[in-house]
Amino acid sequence: MQAIIDIAGLAKSYKSGFQALKSVDLQIGEGEIFALLGPNGAGKTTLISIVCGIVRATAGRVTVAGHDVVREYRAARAAIGLVPQELTVDAFAKVADTVAYSRGLFRKGRDTAHVEHVLKELSLFDKRDSMVMALSGGMKRRVMIAKALAHEPRILFLDEPTAGVDVELRRDMWAMIRRLRDTGVTVILTTHYIEEAEEMADRVGVIRRGEIILVEEKAALMRKLGRKQLTVQLRRPLVALPGELAPFDLERSANGLALTYTFDAQAADTGIAGLMRQLAACGLDVVDLQTRQSSLEDIFVSLVSEAS
């Protein structure tokens, strides 16, 4: 993997003494979609802000496309498009003007065709002559994405892109992110909607109290930490678990009608066959079966609570 962003020993302490980041090391590969997960206040935005040049690091080093973000800030920043978390737009400007403004800031000449393409991509083309203040919140969010894409960046940062966004826009955004990835753009998104990371990301990083506690391929992570649960519905309530079933560590529901078995889906012997045999041997009538795979959310919650 060719790293397009290389973060080494990055630390940030604010004047108040609050340590937002404690020696973070992280590499982002070119062309991947990386999801940075973490609870509020974990340091996600601080990390992004340092990479983008908005916040100064206390210690450590960041290179973007091989350029140091402090010493070669022009080359580094030219590669990046940033969509911050807060809705901050020039309310009095026209949509097309504010997008063209962003392009200019990034040293790109006027290119009406590209601006038009970006506006169409985000369903903003009909609104190009509207004042930003006249748009709905979701539309303003689209304007911010259009501004970030105006200069054709190689890397796109999306800080909580779908916070407070309706389902349609969220779907549009996911589709847009996939199209961007297809054109080779690296996408880094922070989120606390696990669903989003699960849906989109190639790799997942988890940050907690200023420390990266895990970076893993999403698929591998789900495999590694993924637990499966088998729930068995019984015809008649079971008052107490028979001794024969003890090795399976079953969980009995309050009404005694359901038994839950947790197993490792990757294991050579999941133990399901044995369990079924024992159930039959105990004379328990099974009416229904269901299995459930733990989601990234369960994994995340267990990680964050485990570490605290």
Add this chain to the structure above:
Amino acid sequence: MNIPAVRAIFVSEMARWFRTISQSLIAPVISTSLYFVVFGSAIGSRMSEVDGVGYAAFLVPGLAMLSILTQSLSNAAFGIYITKWSGTIYELLSAPVSWVEAVTGYVGAAAAKSVLLGLVIILTARLFVSFEIVHPVWMVAFLLLTAVTFSLFGFAIGIWAGNFEQLQIVPLLVVTPLTFLGGSFYSVKMLPPFWQKVTLLNPVVYLVSGFRWSFYGRGDVAVGVSLAMALVFLAICLAVISWIFKTGYKLKN
């Protein structure tokens, strides 16, 4: 040099000005016209000549300067403050733009607005009073120098200000008194000897005097002194701005 960025900032700042043209251009023109009607015609007609010119004509450079000072200051301060206040400054801070380019865009636009305004005010004045400009090139030079200097000053205030009150406080409590006491409405020579000395501590005196010299060939202080002081003030403002960006003061925490 990132010229497209300078142009983008300049254009967007000018667009903001044109959106509020009635406030940004018409209001100052009306208030200046009122000054001419009241001080120039009503009161000025009863006054003798000041420093060799009629009082109404004497007022023209001072009044133009008054507007240029206050408008440069407020335009530049507001321009950067509103960017900070609305949060859109993230874009400027994360763009491949050096502070020189950012300042050139913002201050250039603020100065361009007040130069335009100054010229419009002088033209408006010409409708009320008849006067000639002896040194037009120097007139434009002083106009530019003052507009740029006070736009830089305003820019620094806009960055320093943490709220709207602070944004107003320096212009209202420091600059307006200095401007009114800076010889816009009177010649320094009309003051008692002691106050003539005190008033020389006021930087606005040198700007007004130099500007008036470019109109009528005479000022309260020698034109060389005016020019030197204007340049010193420009240098101070430049030093403050460069310090702000080098340290990231109020911009990067």
